[in-house]
Amino acid sequence: MKLLEYEAKDIFVEYGIPTSTGYVIEDVDNLKAILYKIGLPVILKAQVLVGGRGKAGGIKMAKTEDEAVQKARDILGMEIKGLPVKKLLVCTPSEIQKELYVGFVVDRNKKKMALLASTEGGIDIEQVAEKSPEKIIKEYIDPIIGIQDYQCRSVAKKLGFDGNNMLSLASIIYKLGKIMEDKDAELIEINPLAITPKGFEALDAKLVIDDNSLYRHKEFELDLKESQEFTEIEKVAKEAGLAYVELDGDVGIIGCGAGLVMASLDVINHYGGKPANFLDIGGGANADNMKKALEIITMKSGLKAIFINIFGGITKCDEIANGILEFKPTVPVYVRMMGTNEEKAREILNSAGYELYQSMQEAAKAAVKR
Amino acid sequence: MKLLEYEAKDIFVEYGIPTSTGYVIEDVDNLKAILYKIGLPVILKAQVLVGGRGKAGGIKMAKTEDEAVQKARDILGMEIKGLPVKKLLVCTPSEIQKELYVGFVVDRNKKKMALLASTEGGIDIEQVAEKSPEKIIKEYIDPIIGIQDYQCRSVAKKLGFDGNNMLSLASIIYKLGKIMEDKDAELIEINPLAITPKGFEALDAKLVIDDNSLYRHKEFELDLKESQEFTEIEKVAKEAGLAYVELDGDVGIIGCGAGLVMASLDVINHYGGKPANFLDIGGGANADNMKKALEIITMKSGLKAIFINIFGGITKCDEIANGILEFKPTVPVYVRMMGTNEEKAREILNSAGYELYQSMQEAAKAAVKR
Amino acid sequence: MSILVDEKTKVVVQGATGHQGQFHTTRMKGYGTNIVGGVTPGKGGQMMGDIPIFDSVEEADADASIIFVPARFVKSSALEAISLGLSPVVCITEHVPVKDAMFLMDYARQYDVDIVGPNTPGLISPGKALAGILPPHIFERGEVGLVSRSGTLTYEIIDELTKNGLGQSTALGIGGDPVIGMDFLSTLERFEADKETKAIVMIGEIGGNAEELAAEYIRDNITKPVVSYIAGKTAPPGKRMGHAGAVISGKSGTAESKIAALNAVGVQVATMPHEVPKLIKDVL
């Protein structure tokens, strides 16, 4: 679960990380009152859950009230990478002397949290990692005893700080690590962490909570309707408990098991088709699940064919067949099924005029060459 | 820091351990209102921080109001092992079918918390340990990852319980362990943990908090004036930051370092004397500390002699000498000092008419044979 | 031979009496796995068919454990098994918080215990023991060792192998989560040491760089032929493709990078799943 910048900054404030906070508006009418409070100039920042806001014009500086109103209106009317901007963060610009990067990620290979830091802040850390990996300082956190203050001091030192500056920076890093641990985050970032005449200041904030941990973090109760992380179709899928990703092709895909669905996309692609989506109905799906899955993928317009790929282990093929018939698809459906109750499924589908393929490549080929 | 039964039970309730709670009174006048609320019969329990309350008459059952008032008055007028009873816990008696023991202690040798449990509850667990050690179940807690629920289930099982009873008991043990960990306890005990027709119930509660951890447990702010753990002289010593223990002899003892003071007591005793106290002024004491120490030990009446034993490492002997002169003791003082600034101290004391011994046995002998 | 489990391995099932646990415990036992009991605290003393249920792992006297308990109880259940030194501990449960997974992997390392999963279909040494939820009828005893990040895709490829007369020594799903116990490296090491295994199939997918590391490891340590398939060639960046671990971040974690790394060390990578048997036959 991704948090918006201002939501993450609220948590920073709670933990005592110096942060450029401000006010969030959804309606330009509320801007003047804020300007009255915090004065001019202001920075207007679109609150969306995708990277590259700045480049997309979602971050603007305004020096006069008229300019602020105009730019706020522009940003609140934007879509960035398909997501409408619903909220705007208004804050006072900071006097930036230098920009650092500090973040924590889950390191899959070490199976530990990794603390990453760099003097090259303000730009994408992956770019830094690629171009000048020596500029990234890395420190692993013991998963059992957790982050230790001396690790943070060591990193602050390696970033080139001494004395009280080193201690202040270490304290910010430590608190960031504590948020990572306390909130079950899978990613937390301050980029940039600015050096200003007043000291360190987190100008941006990225925080992604591990969905699997949400049961023990009631503070992050996901309000799907309000969520800005997903498209409308993704929300419906999420509510139905199905893993769905929207793609830009025209062949709808349903399969059981993430790996098999990914392979299905690849095979469709191999034969020259373009998958319209990724949809995993998981193991043990019944007719209702199948019907719901078809409803979801057909919410997308322009579908030319549907490829259904089931390797029935726990999943019973006849349930899947019944789900297809209940839905009555209006788009051509190419079904590959094998495994549990395969024969029953074949009878059901054949009698309704559907062919049943045994190999995924044949079914995929048919769906593409239709 | 020892908690009173009712204070510990308040924490039990907070953690969801089923507990026979009640009401605490300091004045018999408040008893009737409580009887009106909880009915008769009642158990009246002296709230004091020493063992053996029951045998000393500090726990009584009352069946009528008159009996309750009379017995409450008796108990609130008592002293148990020198400590006046200031508070009385009034509760409804439980129907006891069986009594268990469950507790956690710090195991010095294993350097771990040990969970102890026994089917022989209601009596001193040290007696059980001595007479039938096989009746004590022991489980060590990993100091880094903390108590685990399966350990509690294992102990509940070994106590002879199955099914839901095993789970309920395990849950109580787990919560008790969590209190031990969360509150930095050095000892926590439920003895007895009763089996009643309604289920398990903690009838008594013992909880000792590690004094060294109090800085991180503001909830246990020690109110020395109100504390029932110490005698009046001990309170004065505690306030002065000196380790003092009252004993029943007539030779006052002051020394630096716990081991040396204990040895001083032993040597006095060896020569036939009776130490009046243990007082450790610690390392690096100055004249003021020495003066204060003399004030404290002379608060006890009947002192016949004072034995001062200083091995000056960090401690400067001349400071100690000056402290003695400032206090102007009215009881004969036998001083043994050696180490830093010994010669200066000798001059100071000799000129005031005191002899300075170089060996502790000679000084002790003189203090006893005076 | 085989790796991790065989017909002698005494297996206990934690969470055996739940819906999934019951079904799979019975199936594993039916397959011939030496299931010594199930564990469900509070149900000790009961029987589930001919399988005794215990209150604790300790009472079951097992060598290895399979975990079906709900995600929020996985940490505690796994700690119980690890602290007794059981190995492997196979965690079928999905949706385990990654913080718990990291904790467990570190703890298991201290006890020298192999964790399989979480979010894994488990493993099978065909004809000897099934320690997981893989559909056993598609497997056949043989000489191919298979290791995979995916469940159903494994079945797909196993089915092709078996149909083509290529039996398996052991097939292991390492799980689709970002943080897992046994990984490509440790599994490859076991297959290299296993006398029965003559060739290895490694099924990867987008996300992370486990396949790239495996390629290096293969170059330096593996003498047996390895064939691979990588799923997700057409997945877009930034989107989680079903598995929590299957996400391309920026330029890292792409199928192209993985395929290139494997090809560079001489590992043939199948374009489509059904091509795997042919590639295996080429190298055997």
Add this chain to the structure above:
Amino acid sequence: MSILVDEKTKVVVQGATGHQGQFHTTRMKGYGTNIVGGVTPGKGGQMMGDIPIFDSVEEADADASIIFVPARFVKSSALEAISLGLSPVVCITEHVPVKDAMFLMDYARQYDVDIVGPNTPGLISPGKALAGILPPHIFERGEVGLVSRSGTLTYEIIDELTKNGLGQSTALGIGGDPVIGMDFLSTLERFEADKETKAIVMIGEIGGNAEELAAEYIRDNITKPVVSYIAGKTAPPGKRMGHAGAVISGKSGTAESKIAALNAVGVQVATMPHEVPKLIKDVL
């Protein structure tokens, strides 16, 4: 020879710039201890006389550490030293919460690090190195190894030994707390292995059963003569005699029990501190 530290041991002082730290760091250096620096986060780069101050233990490149930081920072400071594998880590600080002490001892065990203390005067290998706050002038190089739960009582007995021409190989205060690192057993083991040590003095006190366990250990493992003194023969039960660990609970932890256990395995226990040298001379 000597145990734990000698003239080559590179020692760092954590909390060197505090009041106590400064005094003792200078004194240790003056005694000849190979002090490579002090650590006070935020003061890195400063000099304390001729001793460099670092921000971290890592920068000091030491073998062993002595800790003078306030009790609430001991856990973190010790973890820093332990995680770098420094040994011994001597914790002078008193009033360390027992929960922190248990945590540290378990963590140190994993890293195979010896902790001395907490609440210890430290140790000295006379003529070689002082790693603690013991008054060095009373010590003399020699063949007696001394281990003690007490500080000033140790000085008392050392003074008697030195006056009687009995020098010391190493003298170690294990600390007066209930949970400590090096204890009688592990120290006795080192003295047994140390060629220079010809006899051992063990100074115990009331509380716990460390002396009883030591007696068993001496019977089974120690060939060198051991002489003892036990403080607190006249202490009442239930009262904490200065040291957090010095308390008799019920019938356990009494001086009688300890003396009886030691006598039973042939260890002579002095009635008064000044008798120790005579007993040592008897057995040497």
